[in-house]
């Protein structure tokens with residue numbers, strides 16, 4: 001049986017691909033003599049890989065970064081001569097074989113990973129040096145290990161822990177990375193994420209790895225004038241109701257009407273990534289007018305006050321999703337705001 005297409009979704013996520021492309025070009029320009037790559041892990045930071053890849057490729061991005069091997073096919077479908085680096089590296093032989101078969105390049109993170117790669121036949125790889133985040137990467141005092149000298153290292157990487165702050169850790173990590181460089185005969189060097197790009201030319205090396213700022217995130221004030229919003233969220237009004245003084249709203253009745261109040265029930269909930277933390281301070285908008293959130297966010301719905309706003313059932317209301325502002329309102333990081341977005345949105349670009 002062939003089913004008809006489902007009706008249009010009551011939730012929309014609009015991806016401004018012109019803004020995305022402009023953000024990549026801005027970050028590439030801000031990277032100085034280095035070339036900007038693009039972190040597209042986690043489904044293009046939640047926006048949808050099929051929406052972000054064409055825009056990034058047309059802007060000129062050629063180096064793509066994902067975390068998992070499972071993310072490779074979706075990126076590969078779009079690339080044409082571009083390179084894909086897999087940040088988690090190879091943890092077993094089947095991943096190494098998959099790397100060979102697809103041409104995606106592992107970022108090796110430990111002596112053990114180097115061994116797995118070499119035992120599976122080796123070939124071009126990247127190497128992550130841990131300069132102080134203590135996450136993935138080879139320790140600086142392990143860099144003399146002969147195993148590493150047998151690798152065919154394309155790019156030597158490290159990752160900054162606190163680039164979004166004026167922390168002395170930034171210069172310290174950059175120094176540790178610089179000390180690692182002469183020990184290898186690598187073609188390229190890469191240190192900076194989005195925030196790292198704003199730290200200046202000492203941090204740029206050959207390839208930068210922006211993620212967040214491509215998608216509208218502003219991790220440092222220096223980037224704010226260069227970065228545009230990319231993700232726009234809209235949810236439809238499912239029902240309007242008129243409450244009397246004393247009526248309670250939502251689970252656990254955490255909000256109660258003090259006077260007659262008109263409310264709208266919107267098709268957006270925590271299953272869509274609109275977490276409960278939006279409840280206290282949050283609001284949506286309709287034609288630029290504020291619709292304060294009342295009570296708890298449910299799995300599939302949120303209730304707003306529309307007493308002073310002309311709203312009809314079926315109208316779409318906008319979520320305030322400029323990331324720096326939304327981050328303050330929802331008390332979520334700009335990264336979380338993007339990567340929590342669920343699968344029920346109609347993603348349009």
Ligand SMILES: *Cc1c(COP(=O)(O)O)cnc(C)c1O
Nearest residue numbers: 039159193194195209210211212
């Ligand atoms: C996710 C990630 C990036 C991108 O960082 P942003 O802060 O999103 O710009 C760069 N490098 C590594 C190793 C990462 O894991």
